[in-house]
Amino acid sequence: MKMNVVFVTVAVIGLCFAGVVHSSELNLYNWGNYTSPDLIKKFEAQYDVNVTITDYDSNTTALAKVKAGGHGFDIVVPSANYVKVFIEEGLALEVRPDQMENFKHVAPQWRNPSFDPGRRYSVPWLWGTVGVAVDTDVYKGDINTASIVFDPPEELAGKINMAPEMGDVLGMALKYVGSEPCTTDKVALKKARDLLMAAKPKWVSMDYGLTEKMPRGDFSAALYWNGAVYRAGLAKPSIKFGYPREGYEIWMDNALVLKDAKNVETAKLFLNFIMDPENAALISTFARYANGISGSEAFMPDEMKTASAINIPDEFKDAGMFFPACSKEATEYYTAIWTELTK
Amino acid sequence: MKNDKLASGPVGDMQRKRTRRNWLLSAPALVVLAAAASGPLLIVLVYSVLSAGEYGGVVWKFSTDAWFNVVFFRDIFDGTTTLADAHMKILWRSVRLSFMTTLITLTIGFPTAYVIATRPRETRSFWLFLITVPFWTNLLIRTFAILEVIRNEGLINIGLQMLGVIDKPIQMLYTDFAIMVGMTYVYLPLMVLPLYASMERLDFNLVEAAYDLYATRRKVLRRVIIPLVKPGIIAGSILVFIPSLGAFVTPRVLGGGKKMMLGNLIELQFGAGRNWPLGAALSVTLLALVMAALLIYVRSTQSHSGSVR
Structure with missing residues (x-):
């Protein structure tokens, strides 16, 4: 009996601890050929996390899979019109990116988009x-x-x-x-x-x-x-x-945390991480789209800075x-x- | 009499026991098989009579809309109801291209299988092995390989241009021709293997006998070889026709996506169309078509074995 009490106490303390400190796993659900490997490597090294990436090929696929449940994903990157659907269907977690440290880097025109007023759920990934x-x-x-x-x-x-x-x-x-x-x-x-x-x-x-x-x-x-x-x-x-x-x-694809995410703290760290101009530039350099973070141009390849196809x-x-x-x-x-x- | 009863009783019991034990032992496998085969099918069937959800998925409300839409088309502009011309056209294209593919693979596969079957026994397995080599590669990659060959700057066009036969590339990619080339290439082994299986069992003494009886080459082929390998021809045709009917990747990649086949139409309903019930109903339609083809197969093999007797 006493042993049991001790065990439960330890377990509860452990759980609390896990809640405060981020977990060592992150499951990212993103479009295929869209996630910069350099970005992931940097995030993994900085926070000692193991990131798993799963691909999808359309917003509808992503929505259907998330809606079905039991997917195990923490972050999904839907397009603007589907961000709204994710929020309305109650699939997104209100993690308040607008209060995160790096939110100040988000370009003014992307701070209050119609699909997520006040940016209470989502963070810009790329736009085009x-x-x-x-x-x-x-x-x-x-x-x-x-x-x-x-x-x-x-x-x-x-x-x-x-x-x-x-x-x-x-x-x-x-x-x-x-x-x-x-x-x-x-x-x-x-x-x-x-x-x-x-x-x-x-x-x-x-x-x-x-x-x-x-x-x-x-x-x-x-x-x-x-x-x-x-x-x-x-x-x-x-x-x-x-x-x-x-x-x-x-269009704009935006990262958001799912309501049934298991690694919420890590996911929040990731959202804050990708609002850093240097990291956002990594995403852009890989996929060749603009990203919505001010000051990230400085870290992009020269020919991208002036290309009329992107700007x-x-x-x-x-x-x-x-x-x-x-x-x-x-x-x-x-x-x-x-x-x-x-x- | 008494002895008889004594003898037959335990033996019959034992046999019954053995049968029961065999059934019991195979029951788990049978249950898994039955569940795995019919479970998903049942889901598709049930989905086809439900209503479409707002963003894909289904709403648990009975509706025959999906089935109505498979066959009929309510004009979105003037509200008149007509036969679903678009669906019929897509269905007809699928059947036509699948039939042509079957015919072409048969034309190429028959001599191929014949040549292999008439090689010396020790080299046959080597030839057979070569036939299976394409299977080692993923279907998508094989399809892209065809694309590389027939595209405007592909092997054929560049080759012909270098030889001076043509001065402008022939548009082969993104046509029905391209779809057919792709499907023929992909499904050819499925035709050759059953054909070979039945030709290998062919008694070539019969062929010789026919020649001895002054049959011409054509007659030997028509009256002796073809009737004897008919089961192989039918099995091969079924194996090619059925997957062709549901083909999705090949028409998508080589046909350029401008013209749908049944598989693509189904994908549209589950994807961007967000109409799962219609997709399910179309899937069931495709399934029914396949079943019909199989029924014809069973019929024709039965009549075949009948004629042998």
Whole structure:
């Protein structure tokens, strides 16, 4: 009996101790090919932690897995529209990044985003845009328009790749016809559908892997993510990124701690860690996207600091917007159009 | 009489006991097999009659919407209901490409298996071993290898350009042709192996006898060899047709994602479409198609063994 009491006391003290001091494990659930190994090594060395990384390929996959429970992940990195879903569905833990030591480094425009007002849950990971990629050896005209892919010039017909992302393509098409993403306005949806159906014969593929395929000439124009286009441009300098003036998508992926995380203290340390400019720069250098932390540019490779694909030129700043997560009804419209498009 | 009873009683008991023990011993394995085979299927079946959740998943509310949507399409713009033209088109493409793949693998696989089966016994296993080599590599990697060969700056186009046959690359990648090349390459071993298995058992004395009886080469092939290896042909065709029908990676990588096949349509519903019930209903549809193909297989093998008798 006495032994039992002693044992329980020791166990309780041990548990309290574990609560104060961070655990030695961290399970990060992130997009594939997106986590800088240098960043992880540095974090592991600094805090004596063992980090396990698991990949996912879409927001929906991540959400479904986390929702199902029993996943064992501590941190997930959803896109802006899905940060909102994670919070609304009660899957995120309110860890108050806005009160963390390194929050002062977060750039002013990312301090109070609509998807997480006051940054009570999430921390910027990386952000970027969806725009058009053009091989300027093939087409010399204006590239800052979505007509490159929706109403292509003759030189590019039959040489266009679309990112196979329903939300991005349809949202962009809706912006192009003068409407908004996730609209349930049938007139606009019909216009967008007709636009896409008419453009499809001029596309060669709807595929990933632009970084490798575009420099090799599999296609000469695309609707795609800016960082990948930037990397393709490093391989073949004539590949340029254009910002459609009709409207284009800005996205941001954000790290947040899950409600059923087992290593909350370590996870908090990690969120604070990635708001440090030098560490944020490591993330950017690996994935070639901007990060939302002021002062991190100083630690990035020189050619990234001025690249127009990564730093939005002032004249195009107003045309960018965050795409929301669509309602069930809008998603039904989207899926119907998408199925018709790819039938 | 009395003796008979004495003799048969214990023996019958023992036999019954042995059968019971055998059943008992195999019961755990049978239970696991039955549960593992039918459990997931049941979940899919149940999901297909539930409502779609807001962000994927299902809501536990009975609904036949998913099944309705498999067959019918309610036009989102004018509200009219028509046969689901998009789904039919995708289904037809899947069946057509799978059928063509089966036909091509059969055309290539038959002579291959024949050549192997007619090699001296000691070298056969070596040839067979070569057939299985592609299996050592992951499907995705094999598919990307094909992509490297047929892309615009790939082996074939560069080779033909260097030889001066063409001056502009032929667009092979991202076409139905590319999907077919990929699937043929990937599934060919599945055709060759069962064909070889039945050809190896073929009694070549019968072939010789046919020649002795003045049969032409064509007649020997048609009247002797093909009827005897028919089970192999059917097994191979089934093994190629079924996975082709559900193929996902090959159409995605080589077809460029512009045209879906059934596997891709199902993936869309579970992924970005956030309509799990529809995905489940489509999966069940695919399953039913496969079952139908298997039924035809069983039928044709039965009629075959009947004709032998």
